[in-house]
Amino acid sequence: MSDLHPLLAHRWSPSILDPEHTLDRADLETLLTAARWAPSSGNSQPWSFLVTVRGGPGHQALLGTLTRGNRAWVPQASAVLLGIAQTAPDPDNPEQWQQIGLHAEYALGLSVAQLTVQATSMGLVVHQFAGFDRAAAATEFAVPAHHRPVIGVAIGRHGPVEDADPALRQKEARPRVRKPMEEFVFSGSWGTPW
Amino acid sequence: MSDLHPLLAHRWSPSILDPEHTLDRADLETLLTAARWAPSSGNSQPWSFLVTVRGGPGHQALLGTLTRGNRAWVPQASAVLLGIAQTAPDPDNPEQWQQIGLHAEYALGLSVAQLTVQATSMGLVVHQFAGFDRAAAATEFAVPAHHRPVIGVAIGRHGPVEDADPALRQKEARPRVRKPMEEFVFSGSWGTPW
Numbered sequence: 001m002s003d004l005h006p007l008l009a010h011r012w013s014p015s016i017l018d019p020e021h022t023l024d025r026a027d028l029e030t031l032l033t034a035a036r037w038a039p040s041s042g043n044s045q046p047w048s049f050l051v052t053v054r055g056g057p058g059h060q061a062l063l064g065t066l067t068r069g070n071r072a073w074v075p076q077a078s079a080v081l082l083g084i085a086q087t088a089p090d091p092d093n094p095e096q097w098q099q100i101g102l103h104a105e106y107a108l109g110l111s112v113a114q115l116t117v118q119a120t121s122m123g124l125v126v127h128q129f130a131g132f133d134r135a136a137a138a139t140e141f142a143v144p145a146h147h148r149p150v151i152g153v154a155i156g157r158h159g160p161v162e163d164a165d166p167a168l169r170q171k172e173a174r175p176r177v178r179k180p181m182e183e184f185v186f187s188g189s190w191g192t193p194w
Numbered sequence: 195m196s197d198l199h200p201l202l203a204h205r206w207s208p209s210i211l212d213p214e215h216t217l218d219r220a221d222l223e224t225l226l227t228a229a230r231w232a233p234s235s236g237n238s239q240p241w242s243f244l245v246t247v248r249g250g251p252g253h254q255a256l257l258g259t260l261t262r263g264n265r266a267w268v269p270q271a272s273a274v275l276l277g278i279a280q281t282a283p284d285p286d287n288p289e290q291w292q293q294i295g296l297h298a299e300y301a302l303g304l305s306v307a308q309l310t311v312q313a314t315s316m317g318l319v320v321h322q323f324a325g326f327d328r329a330a331a332a333t334e335f336a337v338p339a340h341h342r343p344v345i346g347v348a349i350g351r352h353g354p355v356e357d358a359d360p361a362l363r364q365k366e367a368r369p370r371v372r373k374p375m376e377e378f379v380f381s382g383s384w385g386t387p388w
Contacts, residue, residue: 002314003224003227004224004227004228004231005201005228005311005312005315007201007311008228008231008265008308008312009231011233012234016368029199029375032375032379033197033375034198034199034200034202036372036373036375036378037198037202037203037205037372038307039205039207039322041324042324043371045372045373045378047378048378048379048380048384049378049379049380049388050380050381050382050384051379051380051381051388052369057381057382058381058382058383063284063328066322076323085258085300089363091243101324102299102344103299103324103345105296105297105299105300105346106299106300106302106344106345108300108303109300109301109302109303109304109305109307110303110304110306110307110310111303111307112303112304113232113303113304113305113306113307113308113311114311115204116304117199117201117202117311118198118199118202118308121199121218128233130295130297131238135314141380141383141384141385142384142385143381144384145205147384150296150297150300151297151300157238161240162341173227177237178230178231178237178239179230179239181223181226181227181230183239184239184242184243184246185226185242185243185245186242186243186245186335187244187245187246187250187251187252187373188251188335189252189253189336190242190244190335190336190337190341191336194243194245
């Protein structure tokens with residue numbers, strides 16, 4: 001990873017988050033501005049975010065949709081966002097769908113990655129999670145049927161590690177691994193390593 | 195955008211790319227390493243990349259799948275990648291699908307965004323494009339049925355602008371715009387501005 005930009009090399013998804021840390025509105029605005037400037041097909045920007053901060057509107061409701069494993073750590077995050085993608089045509093604006101097509105979830109990924117880079121540059125950590133009840137979240141927050149809750153985005157400050165749940169400490173101590181390049185980078189034809 | 199990290203504030207998708215510029219293998223490896231270290235659900239890494247460099251294996255075949263509008267500028271890119279997501283279970287490894295679920299295109303977005311940040315830090319530009327024949331690309335590169343070509347990723351150096359096609363110059367001169375925050379950032383309930 002030595003050639004990687006530090007904002008990418010230092011990014012990780014810790015599970016021990018400081019329950020005393022709070023994120024103010026200005027910082028959250030900067031994070032969402034990073035998300036906002038992501039590219040998208042035909043500049044369709046087919047993403048939305050529901051913002052909750054610890055103890056604020058919607059926070060408990062969002063935590064209520066978590067799978068059991070995520071209940072151990074997500075509540076300590078300073079803010080938890082719900083990332084939402086437009087996955088079907090808007091009945092009131094069907095032409096717009098031509099630009100979005102099947103790219104809304106992909107575009108949301110670009111957007112959240114930009115938010116994550118910005119967060120890393122501000123000394124924050126971002127841990128995304130897929131383990132929550134999408135249907136319950138959609139109902140809770142009145143998400144229209146042509147949009148789909150896709151991802152949870154927990155944002156906070158790492159630590160304190162010393163008095164953390166041993167299971168979370170163990171989770172964080174796992175070595176970070178990725179597939180070797182030859183398994184997913186091809187040249188000329190699928191399966192032929194580049 | 196004043197608070198944005200420069201790697202995000204300076205990112206854009208130019209259409210005038212230097213046809214003399216070439217990308218060497220080491221730089222491409224660094225870019226793909228940035229993509230490789232993206233997070234994904236259960237660390238499933240459900241993405242693959244087909245790499246072509248101008249004049250190299252697969253390059254003409256990939257250009258052959260472009261829609262007309264993209265034929266004017268993509269060929270000048272130093273490298274064109276095809277971003278591929280696993281969108282259905284692998285018949286040889288069906289259990290793995292539990293981790294990927296519906297998140298492959300989203301994860302590919304995170305991955306390409308990381309590549310883009312790295313490229314920006316190296317003075318390169320990335321312009322993604324959705325306008326290509328996915329089915330033709332899948333056939334051309336023998337992409338298995340449970341994977342889907344999602345995105346084209348053109349990488350190069352911006353310029354020279356002076357002797358560029360006026361249509362491309364006009365395209366680049368368009369003001370960069372995004373939806374106002376209140377249209378896509380909500381609190382408590384869908385549609386309620388944060």
